[in-house]
Amino acid sequence: MKSLGIVTPQSMHFAEPLPLQSGASLAGYTLVYETYGELNADRSNAVLVCHALNASHHVAGTYVDAHTGKKQIGWWDNMVGPGKPVDTDKFFVIGVNNLGSCFGSTGPMHTNPATGKPYGPDFPVVTVEDWVHAQARLADELGIKQFAAVMGGSLGGMQALSWSMMYPERIRHCVVIASTPKLSAQNIAFNDVARQAILTDPQFHGGDFYSHGVVPKNGLRVARMLGHITYLSDDDMAEKFGRDLREGKYQFGFGIDFEIESYLRYQGDKFSEYFDANTYLLITKALDYFDPAKEFGGDLTKALSETRAQFFVASFTTDWRFSPERSREIVQALVNNKRRVTYAEIDAPHGHDAFLLEDSRYMNAVRAYYERISNDLEVA
Amino acid sequence: MKSLGIVTPQSMHFAEPLPLQSGASLAGYTLVYETYGELNADRSNAVLVCHALNASHHVAGTYVDAHTGKKQIGWWDNMVGPGKPVDTDKFFVIGVNNLGSCFGSTGPMHTNPATGKPYGPDFPVVTVEDWVHAQARLADELGIKQFAAVMGGSLGGMQALSWSMMYPERIRHCVVIASTPKLSAQNIAFNDVARQAILTDPQFHGGDFYSHGVVPKNGLRVARMLGHITYLSDDDMAEKFGRDLREGKYQFGFGIDFEIESYLRYQGDKFSEYFDANTYLLITKALDYFDPAKEFGGDLTKALSETRAQFFVASFTTDWRFSPERSREIVQALVNNKRRVTYAEIDAPHGHDAFLLEDSRYMNAVRAYYERISNDLEVA
Numbered sequence: 001m002k003s004l005g006i007v008t009p010q011s012m013h014f015a016e017p018l019p020l021q022s023g024a025s026l027a028g029y030t031l032v033y034e035t036y037g038e039l040n041a042d043r044s045n046a047v048l049v050c051h052a053l054n055a056s057h058h059v060a061g062t063y064v065d066a067h068t069g070k071k072q073i074g075w076w077d078n079m080v081g082p083g084k085p086v087d088t089d090k091f092f093v094i095g096v097n098n099l100g101s102c103f104g105s106t107g108p109m110h111t112n113p114a115t116g117k118p119y120g121p122d123f124p125v126v127t128v129e130d131w132v133h134a135q136a137r138l139a140d141e142l143g144i145k146q147f148a149a150v151m152g153g154s155l156g157g158m159q160a161l162s163w164s165m166m167y168p169e170r171i172r173h174c175v176v177i178a179s180t181p182k183l184s185a186q187n188i189a190f191n192d193v194a195r196q197a198i199l200t201d202p203q204f205h206g207g208d209f210y211s212h213g214v215v216p217k218n219g220l221r222v223a224r225m226l227g228h229i230t231y232l233s234d235d236d237m238a239e240k241f242g243r244d245l246r247e248g249k250y251q252f253g254f255g256i257d258f259e260i261e262s263y264l265r266y267q268g269d270k271f272s273e274y275f276d277a278n279t280y281l282l283i284t285k286a287l288d289y290f291d292p293a294k295e296f297g298g299d300l301t302k303a304l305s306e307t308r309a310q311f312f313v314a315s316f317t318t319d320w321r322f323s324p325e326r327s328r329e330i331v332q333a334l335v336n337n338k339r340r341v342t343y344a345e346i347d348a349p350h351g352h353d354a355f356l357l358e359d360s361r362y363m364n365a366v367r368a369y370y371e372r373i374s375n376d377l378e379v380a
Numbered sequence: 381m382k383s384l385g386i387v388t389p390q391s392m393h394f395a396e397p398l399p400l401q402s403g404a405s406l407a408g409y410t411l412v413y414e415t416y417g418e419l420n421a422d423r424s425n426a427v428l429v430c431h432a433l434n435a436s437h438h439v440a441g442t443y444v445d446a447h448t449g450k451k452q453i454g455w456w457d458n459m460v461g462p463g464k465p466v467d468t469d470k471f472f473v474i475g476v477n478n479l480g481s482c483f484g485s486t487g488p489m490h491t492n493p494a495t496g497k498p499y500g501p502d503f504p505v506v507t508v509e510d511w512v513h514a515q516a517r518l519a520d521e522l523g524i525k526q527f528a529a530v531m532g533g534s535l536g537g538m539q540a541l542s543w544s545m546m547y548p549e550r551i552r553h554c555v556v557i558a559s560t561p562k563l564s565a566q567n568i569a570f571n572d573v574a575r576q577a578i579l580t581d582p583q584f585h586g587g588d589f590y591s592h593g594v595v596p597k598n599g600l601r602v603a604r605m606l607g608h609i610t611y612l613s614d615d616d617m618a619e620k621f622g623r624d625l626r627e628g629k630y631q632f633g634f635g636i637d638f639e640i641e642s643y644l645r646y647q648g649d650k651f652s653e654y655f656d657a658n659t660y661l662l663i664t665k666a667l668d669y670f671d672p673a674k675e676f677g678g679d680l681t682k683a684l685s686e687t688r689a690q691f692f693v694a695s696f697t698t699d700w701r702f703s704p705e706r707s708r709e710i711v712q713a714l715v716n717n718k719r720r721v722t723y724a725e726i727d728a729p730h731g732h733d734a735f736l737l738e739d740s741r742y743m744n745a746v747r748a749y750y751e752r753i754s755n756d757l758e759v760a
Contacts, residue, residue, distance in 0.1 A: 234565075281634055
């Protein structure tokens, strides 16, 4: 398959403050983004890809990692590119990094114009809706009045769903994968344990660790290890690691006995080297706060009643973080509103992470849906 | 129902070293225990209750908590007592605290005779089989050649199962509740995250925190919060806490938003006040290492082939830590060996913690089983 090759990120500065859901506002800010493919003459083929917890605007193609200096592949390169399910020969695809991130868009490690020092803990708590608002401004600047589709997995799917509610006229198709209309108590509980690991790490310094020249690595490491467990299915972990021992026998100590320990600690170590602790806190809060039905007395059908898009919703059978049942709630609420909705429940072993992985049934379902979008483009 | 009233713990010192599965051995040690009811003339009515992760020998009745000085109820007081499912009017019940614990039996905070200082990180890693070995010595000293039953829930169930394999002639009935023949990769992963939270807490000082006059509270707190999530079912958490907000609205900060956060942090705080970090590490390792089929090439049927007891196995439908499927593995292996086994799969909403809670179907099943044991006593 053809590759997009090296992609150069772009950035756009916004001088006008962004009013936030919290009541605070963010002064002038920058969004970094990447684009793939060409915007057509009537600007009708744009697709916005929203990212999840620890991803970024590096959706497809190859980029040079700011931290390691090494070439890296975009996180959804299997999904987006020439001839791929989201075909960049047909669509103009935008990957945008969200506010509060640590990958380029304005975040806690950037200078707070009010103080001349890094925002740190003063970076405002941002929500999914705030991100969508900021993304809409980027679309304005890029001259995109209406997206052919807005899509995302997990937290990215929440942004796509928000687009359909906040800007119903600006999105023809909404693609929501491995997502949920709101976090459960258990989801929130896992997030809060991760946050507590960071907040109580003495190196966190109340979020002001930048000025101390340290990083709360231990907290980030535990947070990531825990998160990682929830991204994999029990069965997949059993299949990949089982009770395999690193040294073939018990060590009777607290080093590494099991391969699963080695794997998780490695993932935690790696993450703590590059991810920002304040960003982790912010993004988990955005997850916890997402609940579009809240202002409608918990009625998701009402929350989705103003949508105009067509929907593609997908879930994965072994995803216990955001189980198929949660996607079905979205589908049911859309059906209640007589929206046109395609739902794929994929029998996949890889848990929540399945939305990032190669799986022919999943990829074919997305491909078929985008072919329909593309056919509509040509007819129009 | 009658109460056992105040129960006074007893202790027994063992001068003979205990050889451990690791190859190390434990010098003279003490076990603390409680007894309820009377040992009958032919010493045939003794029941041993084994405890799980954070419990102790305080099984039933009332005791004065060493930490708070307050009166507390035993952790299985709903199960054990006069007229209760394990009826102390008929049975002589022993609750014993395991080695490595922080509730009285020799553990990491006690003096290492070799150094004159607290064991700390030098306390040897002990296994379920080591505990059972130590319990058997206590039984010897109490003049109990054969238990009417050995019982336990979760990690306690593993000890009961080990009794049936290690001392087949010394146990007539084996009662295994909410347990598993071995931890899964996911179970181990959760334990390892908890351990990493403790091990990387700067206050842990490599396990030697006693000499620094500090306690790794942050690590213990995170470990407990995480553990607690795995003890409750997703549904039960949704039912009890849902997305209820402490202050009725989002706080847009990192304090407490949701009731579930408040609950878990409270549980974590409380636990970190009284539990020993080294004990936590030791007990989670005992859980991880338990795998009686290991030396039989993973064949649980073979591992259980030398058992002679009759079995009662129970599981709870919403227990996702040790799901019913894991209990069914035990049952199947016992059936393969033509052992007499009673299995109860209880439709209960409370997840893994259900084994500690009042539930009439569960309590009645245990009661009926113990009535059968009691009838056999009278016949004999």
